[in-house]
Amino acid sequence: MKRNRVNRVVLIGTGAVGSSYAFAMLNQGVAEELVLIDLNKEKSEGDAMDLNHGMPFAPAPTKIWFGDYSDCQYADIVVICAGANQKPGETRLDLVEKNTAIFKGIVGEVMNNGFDGIFIVATNPVDILTYAVWKFSGLPKERVIGSGTILDTARFRFLLGDYFNIDTRNVHAYIIGEHGDTELPVWSHADIGGKPIKKIIDEREEYTKEDLEEIFVNVRDAAYHIIERKGATYYGIAMGLVRLTKAILQNENSILTVSAYLNGEYNHDDIYIGVPAIVNRDGIREVLEFSLDEVEKEKFAHSVKVLKGIKETIFD
Known part of the structure; x- marks a missing residue:
């Protein structure tokens, strides 16, 4: 009962x-x-x-x-x-x-x-x-x-907000793929207040593509830098987990970059990987499929391949 x-x-x-x-x-x-x-x-x-x-x-x-x-x-x-x-x-x-x-x-x-x-x-x-x-x-x-790339995405938004001097909560940008060394930034869908970051870079000479690449590298390698300094990362991921818990318990239908099962989305299947998904009381309502550019598709496919290689050593 x-x-x-x-x-x-x-x-x-x-x-x-x-x-x-x-x-x-x-x-x-x-x-x-x-x-x-x-x-x-x-x-x-x-x-x-x-x-x-x-x-x-x-x-x-x-x-x-x-x-x-x-x-x-x-x-x-x-x-x-x-x-x-x-x-x-x-x-x-x-x-x-x-x-x-x-x-x-x-x-x-x-x-x-x-x-x-x-x-x-x-x-x-x-x-x-x-x-x-x-x-x-x-x-x-x-x-x-x-938890997928919720923390990587948060790190990404924080560093972009810091770079452009904008509240990080108003930066919409995503890290997808493996939570690890093969993750990738989705620059094709990164914006601030609805304006694509690529457009901001083109229009303002004080901002450069090289700086953006450095921001991503700092996101990707953040855990290594933190582990070197304090032995482990835990505050950021803990807050990300609470955010995910809240989205479920309060039936929010929030979009979070979690590790979700792909069943044909992004042309891949039978793998859990970091992608934007709608989360509510039932769990993952839907995986959101961004239209990735060719470079992003290639990098995402590489990330899937790496994870599948590891998975197959254990489950296949």
Whole structure:
């Protein structure tokens, strides 16, 4: 029997990303219930206590506790942040075998406890692991979503806003493809206030194409720069995950560049990859197909090929 309608989110993995997500969830008052699950029971219990002590300062009450997989039965969303972390000098794809094995166990436990909601996957390599969750869970593709390039897109918009001295929230530009080294900027659909960035570059001599290329390289390599300095990235992705959670729970029909399953879109199939998609209470309502230019099509096809090569070593 279903309980009274309350939004419950279960977080699996309370490391740097997971605990930052829990903190951001509480600060934004996104869900009524937040369950923390982690192999390190004491750390997660401590997190739950610490977060609860901040409740008087939160915008809305959130029931937070350290739980177990049985709490997944009534969850609307299960967010997976568990797994091995990316080390200095290591690419996201280097993590694939370690984390696929970890995920098989996690997803099995979640599904064995009657979960029938939406998975959000944050662990790297996120595109491959989102595919793994879809395979292991047996859920419809629409209800398994990876964080994809939401953070890359946010980094892109921030740097473009900084460059053009415009509020980053008024910059519309997208990074698509693998969340990693083969991602690409969609310059053909980048605009500020409806004006294409390419047109701004042509009209204003203080802005150059070389600067734009440098901005993209800084976006692509941002994680490496942050890892060198502080060991891991977690605040930006945590806020991106909260944004995605909110879009689902509030049935927003928001457009976010998540890792979604392609079934013919962009002329590719059987892969999860970062693309703009409409997200609502049912998960991914629709993958948006931009009309890419020839260079973008080629780069996107390369990104798909790289991911499929990795996927095939595990699933085919």
